[in-house]
Amino acid sequence: MPRGQGKRKAEVTEVPRVSRRRTEEEEAMQEARRRAAPSVREFKYNKKRVRLVSQGSDLKDDARCILYWMCRDQRVQDNWAFLYAQRLALKQELPLHICFCLVPKFLEATIRHYDFMLRGLQEVAEECAELNISFHLLLGYPKDVLPVFVVERGVGGLVTDFSPLRLPRQWVEDVREQLPEDVPFAQVDAHNIVPCWVASPKQEYSARTIRGKIHAQLPEFLTEFPPVVRHPYPPSCPAEPIAWEACYSSLQVDHTVKEVDWATPGTAAGLAVLKSFITERLKSFGSHRNDPNKAALSNLSPWFHFGQVSTQRVILEVQKHRRKYKESVDAFVEEAVVRRELAENFCYYNENYDSVQGAYDWAQTTLKLHAKDKRPYIYSLQELEQGTTHDPLWNAAQLQMVREGKMHGFLRMYWAKKILEWTRSPEEALKFAIYLNDRYELDGRDPNGYVGCLWSICGIHDQGWAERAIFGKIRYMNYAGCKRKFDVDQFERRYAPTHSQ
Numbered sequence: 001m002p003r004g005q006g007k008r009k010a011e012v013t014e015v016p017r018v019s020r021r022r023t024e025e026e027e028a029m030q031e032a033r034r035r036a037a038p039s040v041r042e043f044k045y046n047k048k049r050v051r052l053v054s055q056g057s058d059l060k061d062d063a064r065c066i067l068y069w070m071c072r073d074q075r076v077q078d079n080w081a082f083l084y085a086q087r088l089a090l091k092q093e094l095p096l097h098i099c100f101c102l103v104p105k106f107l108e109a110t111i112r113h114y115d116f117m118l119r120g121l122q123e124v125a126e127e128c129a130e131l132n133i134s135f136h137l138l139l140g141y142p143k144d145v146l147p148v149f150v151v152e153r154g155v156g157g158l159v160t161d162f163s164p165l166r167l168p169r170q171w172v173e174d175v176r177e178q179l180p181e182d183v184p185f186a187q188v189d190a191h192n193i194v195p196c197w198v199a200s201p202k203q204e205y206s207a208r209t210i211r212g213k214i215h216a217q218l219p220e221f222l223t224e225f226p227p228v229v230r231h232p233y234p235p236s237c238p239a240e241p242i243a244w245e246a247c248y249s250s251l252q253v254d255h256t257v258k259e260v261d262w263a264t265p266g267t268a269a270g271l272a273v274l275k276s277f278i279t280e281r282l283k284s285f286g287s288h289r290n291d292p293n294k295a296a297l298s299n300l301s302p303w304f305h306f307g308q309v310s311t312q313r314v315i316l317e318v319q320k321h322r323r324k325y326k327e328s329v330d331a332f333v334e335e336a337v338v339r340r341e342l343a344e345n346f347c348y349y350n351e352n353y354d355s356v357q358g359a360y361d362w363a364q365t366t367l368k369l370h371a372k373d374k375r376p377y378i379y380s381l382q383e384l385e386q387g388t389t390h391d392p393l394w395n396a397a398q399l400q401m402v403r404e405g406k407m408h409g410f411l412r413m414y415w416a417k418k419i420l421e422w423t424r425s426p427e428e429a430l431k432f433a434i435y436l437n438d439r440y441e442l443d444g445r446d447p448n449g450y451v452g453c454l455w456s457i458c459g460i461h462d463q464g465w466a467e468r469a470i471f472g473k474i475r476y477m478n479y480a481g482c483k484r485k486f487d488v489d490q491f492e493r494r495y496a497p498t499h500s501q
Helices: 024-036 080-092 111-130 142-153 166-178 207-221 244-249 267-288 301-305 311-321 326-349 361-369 381-385 392-404 409-421 426-440 447-458 479-485 488-494
Strands: 050-052 065-070 096-102 134-139 155-160 185-188
Touching: 024 267, 024 311, 065 080, 065 142, 080 096, 080 155, 080 185, 096 111, 096 142, 111 134, 111 244, 111 267, 134 142, 134 244, 142 155, 142 166, 155 166, 166 185, 207 326, 267 301, 267 311, 267 326, 311 326, 326 447, 361 447, 381 392, 381 426, 392 409, 392 426, 392 488, 409 426, 409 447, 426 447, 479 488
Parallel strands: 065 096, 065 155, 096 134, 155 185
Antiparallel strands: 050 185
């Protein structure tokens, strides 16, 4: 996005002292960023992370600012989209603005999800203020509020982040259609380490087929970030103060699914969870990650989902401990990078990512063949939601998700496979599983969730197994198998139903 214009005097772009005192770990991360480059302007930015959404790429001469439309990646530091927007603004000597469009509802999201997101965005707004960057919270759908904002503020270039999912992609398309023709619009994959469209040009069959592609490209993309710095070109008019209460009252979501106590929103809290993972749980990840009774998981998925913590930052930090915990670090990279980016690949290249039609032909055929098989139990959505089946382990897993907003990863597979066994059809099973996942999981409405449900119910990224009733050739899991893996009774006691349920 080149542009010619006269020079403006800049103040020194140093990183200010933030009002909240940084932890030792955060200071070390900031020092690593400074070592990478004083700012993004001096950093060798990999343009493969960026693609042009609009036709034109030149910035107009009378541009008054650059705008980053923050959507999926809700953080300031370690954000390639934010950095690209600042890079443009520094090069053109223009103010930098950030905006977030708060939609009144999103799929099955409830107040549990919106509260986590809005509290994280409050932290973003405070950090932006310290960096001389205006943060705007726009109430409404992007197509209704963003193009107007671009015209009113004299935005010269628009940058946004990337999601492979249907609705956010539609938002980008809607905005593109309504933007003035002379405003270039770029998209940056700030969520994946290897950008989704670079990792592979097609839908990959399984982890086996994408693993080599990801690992071959990690040396190029798994780099340290430069810092987002105090912006030297102040906005001509400040952002409107954000009325956070009005934000909450604008929502049209279910308030009965309450916020959870264990997960504090925001980047600072997410980085504290990362620290506890490295110091307390990483050593056990390799050996105990499939035992729901053991504290071995990172628990970072809510912060990953809302983009409050960068996966790339987490991998950079975790890899420092590979010599000591090789098995655990390698297993974590497999899950947090290879499997996560495989899910992004599936949702990006398969428009039926939340439907049985998205499954491979062999899986659709086998499920159809066994669709009329007699089910041992048939449960309604309400019975599943309340955790009142005959299976105490399944009920415990469901109640863990309802109460804590996070079901253990191993149990998510068992949970979804039993829904296939206890509902009228594969279509109904997938619909129920996605509904419950998106309603209760803090990391619901995510490529990982859709692919998890399709792996369990439709055999995506898996192979055919010995044929059996209901499942056909889809991989089977049962209660006895869980008992061989971990102490099922202990888990059931921990999440026993309360009398109110």
